[in-house]
Amino acid sequence: MRTPPPAGGAPAVHLDQVVKEFRGATGPVRAVDGIDLTIGSGEIVAFLGPNGAGKTTSLDMVLGLTTPTSGTISVHGHAPRRAVAAGRVSAVLQTGGLLRDLTVRETVTMIASTFADHAGVETVIDRAGLTSLAGRKVSKCSGGEQQRLRFALALLPDPDLLILDEPTAGMDVTARRDFWETMRAEAATGRTVVFATHYLEEADSFAQRIVMVAGGKVVADGTTEEIRAQATGRRVSANFSPDTRPTALAHLETLEIVHAIRPEGDRLHLRATDSDAVARAVLDLGGTDLLVTSGSLDDAFTSLTQGATR
Numbered sequence: 001m002r003t004p005p006p007a008g009g010a011p012a013v014h015l016d017q018v019v020k021e022f023r024g025a026t027g028p029v030r031a032v033d034g035i036d037l038t039i040g041s042g043e044i045v046a047f048l049g050p051n052g053a054g055k056t057t058s059l060d061m062v063l064g065l066t067t068p069t070s071g072t073i074s075v076h077g078h079a080p081r082r083a084v085a086a087g088r089v090s091a092v093l094q095t096g097g098l099l100r101d102l103t104v105r106e107t108v109t110m111i112a113s114t115f116a117d118h119a120g121v122e123t124v125i126d127r128a129g130l131t132s133l134a135g136r137k138v139s140k141c142s143g144g145e146q147q148r149l150r151f152a153l154a155l156l157p158d159p160d161l162l163i164l165d166e167p168t169a170g171m172d173v174t175a176r177r178d179f180w181e182t183m184r185a186e187a188a189t190g191r192t193v194v195f196a197t198h199y200l201e202e203a204d205s206f207a208q209r210i211v212m213v214a215g216g217k218v219v220a221d222g223t224t225e226e227i228r229a230q231a232t233g234r235r236v237s238a239n240f241s242p243d244t245r246p247t248a249l250a251h252l253e254t255l256e257i258v259h260a261i262r263p264e265g266d267r268l269h270l271r272a273t274d275s276d277a278v279a280r281a282v283l284d285l286g287g288t289d290l291l292v293t294s295g296s297l298d299d300a301f302t303s304l305t306q307g308a309t310r
C-alpha cells in the first residue's frame with residue numbers, strides 16, 4: 001500500500017492567473033485565458049470542455065511540458081518540472097511513443113530501468129490489468145490495451161498525482177468501463193487524479209468535481225449536481241385548472257426568481273433559481289401535481305460553453 005502525501009500540505013495542483021498564448025498564423029492564440037484553480041490532494045477532478053477549450057494546454061503546463069506566458073503553476077508546492085523529476089506526478093497522454101516490437105512486459109521493464117526507484121514491473125502490470133497480456137507485442141495490442149500500457153508506465157514512479165488526457169479516446173464502452181474501474185482503485189489509494197474528457201457521462205460517473213473549461217477560461221467548477229443547478233436552474237411544473245390558470249400565470253410572471261414560463265396544455269413549466277419559493281407560490285396559486293427537477297448535465301454543458309468560444 002502506497003503512502004499518500006501528508007494531509008494539510010501544499011495543494012496537489014495550484015494555478016494562479018495562468019495565461020498561455022501561442023503564435024498563430026493570423027496573430028496570437030490565447031489557449032488559456034487566466035485560469036485560477038486549486039486541486040487538493042486525493043481529489044478526482046474532470047476537466048470537461050469542447051474541442052479547443054484549452055484542456056490539453058492546461059494539463060501540459062501542469063506537467064511542465066510547456067510554460068505559461070504569464071501566471072504561476074505549482075504541483076505539491078514545487079515547479080511542475082521539479083515535481084515530475086521527483087516522480088510526484090505522471091501522465092497518460094493521448095499519444096506517446098510505444099515501441100511496436102517490444103512486448104508489454106519488455107516495455108515496462110525498459111522504462112522501469114530509467115528510474116532509480118520504482119513501484120515494480122509486475123506490480124504495475126497487475127494494477128493496469130495487463131497480466132494476461134504481458135507477453136504480447138505492443139503491435140498486437142488494441143488501442144485500449146495500449147492506453148493501459150501507458151497507464152502502467154505512468155504508475156512506475158508511484159506518483160501522488162496522475163494526469164490523464166482523454167485516456168479513453170478510441171475505447172469501446174466495455175474497455176472504457178474497465179479502464180475507469182482500474183482508475184477508481186488507484187484513486188482509492190489516495191492518488192489525486194485529474195483527467196480531461198469530452199464525455200459528460202465519464203465526468204459525471206467518475207469525478208467528484210468537474211472543472212468546465214471553454215474559451216480558455218473556467219466557466220463552472222463544482223460537483224455535477226452544483227453545475228447542473230448553476231447552469232440550468234431548477235425546473236418547477238404544475239397543473240392548473242382553467243379557473244386558476246390566468247391569475248396564476250399573471251402572478252408568476254411578476255416574480256423575479258422565475259426566469260421563464262412555458263405553458264403546455266393544463267401545465268405550466270417554470271425555470272427558477274429558488275425552486276422552494278417558486279414551489280410554494282405555485283401551491284398557493286392552486287397548482288397541483290407539483291414536480292421539481294434539475295436540468296440535465298447536457299443542458300448545463302451547452303448553456304455554459306455557449307458564448308465562451310474564443
Ligand SMILES: Nc1ncnc2c1ncn2[C@@H]1O[C@H](COP(=O)(O)OP(=O)(O)OP(=O)(O)O)[C@@H](O)[C@H]1O
Binds near residue numbers: 055
Ligand atoms: N502549439 C500550438 N500553436 C498554436 N495554437 C495552439 C497550439 N496548441 C494549441 N493551440 C490552440 O489553443 C487552443 C486550445 O487547444 P487545446 O489543445 O488546449 O484544447 P483542448 O481543450 O485540449 O481541445 P481538444 O479537446 O480538441 O483536445 C486551440 O484553439 C488550439 O488550436
